Amino acid sequence: MNLSFIFKEGLSGFKRAKFPFIVSVVTLSICLTLIGVSIMIGDNIFGYFREVQSDFDVQMFYNPQASNSEQHAALEYCNTYPGVMTTVYISRNEAVALFQEEFGENIFDILKDNPFPASVRIGFDRYHQNVGYISGFKASLEQLPGIETVTFHKALFLKLTAILRVLTMVGGAFVLLLFIASVLLTSNTIKLIILARFDWIETMRLIGASDFTIRSPFLLEGAFQGILGAILTLGAVHGVEAGIMKLTNLDLNSRLMQFPEVIILLFTTGIILGVLGSYRAVRRFIYMVV
Amino acid sequence: MITFKDVSLRYDRGAGVKNINFSVQRGEFIYLIGPSGAGKSTLLRMLFMDIFPNTGSVQVDHFDSNTIKRRQIPKLRQKVGMIFQDYKLLDDRDVFSNVALPLQVIGVSTREIERRVTKTLEEVGLTHRRLYYPSELSGGEQQRVSIARSIAKDPLVLLADEPTGNLDMGVALEILNLLWRVNAKGTAVIMATHNIELIKNRPSRTFRLSHGEFKGELLP
Ligand SMILES: Nc1ncnc2c1ncn2[C@@H]1O[C@H](COP(=O)(O)OP(=O)(O)OP(=O)(O)O)[C@@H](O)[C@H]1O
Numbered sequence A: 001m002n003l004s005f006i007f008k009e010g011l012s013g014f015k016r017a018k019f020p021f022i023v024s025v026v027t028l029s030i031c032l033t034l035i036g037v038s039i040m041i042g043d044n045i046f047g048y049f050r051e052v053q054s055d056f057d058v059q060m061f062y063n064p065q066a067s068n069s070e071q072h073a074a075l076e077y078c079n080t081y082p083g084v085m086t087t088v089y090i091s092r093n094e095a096v097a098l099f100q101e102e103f104g105e106n107i108f109d110i111l112k113d114n115p116f117p118a119s120v121r122i123g124f125d126r127y128h129q130n131v132g133y134i135s136g137f138k139a140s141l142e143q144l145p146g147i148e149t150v151t152f153h154k155a156l157f158l159k160l161t162a163i164l165r166v167l168t169m170v171g172g173a174f175v176l177l178l179f180i181a182s183v184l185l186t187s188n189t190i191k192l193i194i195l196a197r198f199d200w201i202e203t204m205r206l207i208g209a210s211d212f213t214i215r216s217p218f219l220l221e222g223a224f225q226g227i228l229g230a231i232l233t234l235g236a237v238h239g240v241e242a243g244i245m246k247l248t249n250l251d252l253n254s255r256l257m258q259f260p261e262v263i264i265l266l267f268t269t270g271i272i273l274g275v276l277g278s279y280r281a282v283r284r285f286i287y288m289v290v
Numbered sequence B: 001m002i003t004f005k006d007v008s009l010r011y012d013r014g015a016g017v018k019n020i021n022f023s024v025q026r027g028e029f030i031y032l033i034g035p036s037g038a039g040k041s042t043l044l045r046m047l048f049m050d051i052f053p054n055t056g057s058v059q060v061d062h063f064d065s066n067t068i069k070r071r072q073i074p075k076l077r078q079k080v081g082m083i084f085q086d087y088k089l090l091d092d093r094d095v096f097s098n099v100a101l102p103l104q105v106i107g108v109s110t111r112e113i114e115r116r117v118t119k120t121l122e123e124v125g126l127t128h129r130r131l132y133y134p135s136e137l138s139g140g141e142q143q144r145v146s147i148a149r150s151i152a153k154d155p156l157v158l159l160a161d162e163p164t165g166n167l168d169m170g171v172a173l174e175i176l177n178l179l180w181r182v183n184a185k186g187t188a189v190i191m192a193t194h195n196i197e198l199i200k201n202r203p204s205r206t207f208r209l210s211h212g213e214f215k216g217e218l219l220p
């Protein structure tokens, strides 16, 4: 194979068309930023609704006479139940505080004794958030000793599930559209590169190069552009974060680029965009050259 | 080795060639003459399978215009060299790399490329220019590079479309002599030209074309 040749031609391609190359990298970087920002916003909205929903997962109330070991065993049961993600213990005193927070009144102004039992709020991970599964869990909890009642607001839960599903679909469709738009946009700028290398393509066909050999350097160049676009985006995000911190004197506690997943995703998306954009441009162009 | 059988080709806007029949054997040297628009380039492009006849068939070695697949065309072009009036060299690389290109594309080893390019440059008399860029060469020298590139793979046939069109008589004759030397090593040559004066220096089998029709052949 002539891989080293393809590699060399791909990496030296930008010398022949510097301006279109830079335009492509900047375009890719803008697309990456847009995609990234949309995913971030979408994820936050999703997270918010999910948080609201987890309040409506399951809450179990202890019997006031429940012994320590009974309480402990019930909590342990929840913690080891498959699909349970969070368990939050709410003591009787905490329940009083929560009541005050929610209704603005101190319960002891109304009643002499604390009427609230201790309870545990239980949240499920996204793979187990279906009504049937949670209802089964609720029924099994009610059998345990020391448990007074178990609540599960099925109707609300279902409504929120529906909202989340719509959100996921709309968000996914939006990001997909953005992705397709990015491919079209980059493939248009990459066309400029191919135009600038018309003579190269013509010569390659003249000497009997296969379509694969002619195409591959452009795809490689696309990948290369994707990597540069990702680096540019990384730099821009760093700059913006540093600017925010300086201006507001705020310490951003979660900097986007601290997460290796984010960086890997950024580079992967950049490379995929660059390669797809090149592929589209090359495919439509190469046949036109004679 | 090369056969045109009842070949006709019409371009979208008309013209083209009609009813062409001839064949060429291994190692022959053929001139293709005729006024502008006669169809010389059209015939060469069909041999290169750049365009295809509407009727009839063009055969080159074991390739047939009616059955060849798109992915086989590169294989054909590795056996058929083609040079033009405007050389078509890549100006971003030196003479050596231009000549090496067809070998790099098929994955010949670096050492073998070095050996073959050196030998080919010697044959066309450009050893002293191997590190020059095309823009630093005269027209005659650029055409030599183009010839070197097309013969580096030892093609069966070299197609030359107006190879001396941009050169004055002295240089044109040098190029013609070079093509004859290439031919002497066993490569068939088919050269399209207007320049009757030039080819009188090296008479050979000559096909006459006019208005897309074959007007007979002249023997030396
Ligand atoms: N791509 C094309 N599209 C339409 N018509 C074409 C095309 N190429 C050539 N022709 C027409 O076909 C005829 C033959 O053209 P061709 O280029 O083969 O002539 P030629 O003998 O090479 O001429 P010249 O000596 O000027 O190079 C001409 O009438 C020309 O106008």
Ligand SMILES: [Mg+2]
Residues within 6 Å of the ligand: B040, B041, B042, B161, B162
């Ligand atoms: Mg012509």
